Amino acid sequence: MLTTRSLRFTYDQKIEFQFPDIQLGVGNSLLILGESGIGKTTLLHLIAGLLEPSSGSVELMGSVLHDLSHAQLDRFRGRHIGLVFQRPHFIQALSLRENLELVQYLAGKPRDRERIREVTESLGIGQKLSVKPRRLSQGEQQRAAIALAVINRPQLILADEPTSSLDDKNCAKAASLLKEQAASTGAQLVIITHDQRLKDQFQNTMQL
Template sequence: MIQTTGLSYAYDAQAEFRFPDIHLADAENLVILGESGIGKTTLLHLLAGLLVAKTGKVLINNTDITQLGARELDHFRGNNMGFVFQKPYFVKSLSLIDNLLLLQYLAGRKSDQTKIKQVLDRLGIKDKERKKTYQLSQGEQQRASIAMAIINDPKIILADEPTSSLDDKNCLNVTTLLKSQASATGANLVVITHDQRLKTQFENQLQL
């Protein structure tokens, strides 16, 4: 469940963003569309607690993350949020499985290899677990980053331009995969993009 009210953010006096309120019930998805520079990433980072809002509240599963202290917020994020970035990020020195083990560790959870294997299996990259992430193909990296996003069973998956560098076929694959993984973990999926192709794939849309 995600609910925002009266969110605004200001980088400086000139660039202030005001965002429409968002309300998503459990397991509901949303695509936020808008041109570059309109504050899409800012909104996403406000939802993630990576930026501190000037005004407004962000309720995620009844927790107002704008009221959390720094350490609590880190912990909350680690346990409740998954991220998919435009370019997949990994810890370069670690293998794929170690990257996932690291995320379990950072969230303060016990390492659970069985679960990691299940997730990788679901995404069809189980045989790549010992590979360094830069040795994976682009498509595999895309899947691996989805594995990163869902490994800790997040309540909300935030995706920032996940498809903008992909062709039509892969674009559809990724969104389908994201939606299915989100529903498999019962998470809200929030995608921000300027990619108009996604319009047809989400029921809930918000135009900034």
């Protein structure tokens, strides 16, 4: 259950963003569409607790994010929120498997090789576990990024322009993979994008 209430955010005391309230039930997904520069990423970071709103609140699973202490928020984010970024990023010195293990470790979860195998195989990158991320193809990198986001079975998956650098075929594939992964763990999925190609795949959309 994700709820935002009258979120506002101010950049440099000049530019102010005001966001519509969001209410999302368990197992639902939401596509937020908007042009560049209207604060899409800001909204995503507010929901993820990476930014602090100037007013308003974000509530996830009964916790108001910005009432938590820094350490609690870091822990909460690690356990319950999975992030997929516009361009996939990894710890480059580590192999894909080590990246996944690190994410498990950082969330305070025990190392779970079985879960790693399960996730990477469902994403079709099970053979690439010992490869360094930069050696993966672009499509594989995108799928690896999804794997990082879902490995800890988060309650909320936040994706920021996950398809903007992909061609039509990979775009559709990425979107359905995200939906699949969210469905398999019963997570809520929020995708923020300007990519109109995704519009048809989601019933629940919101225009910023």
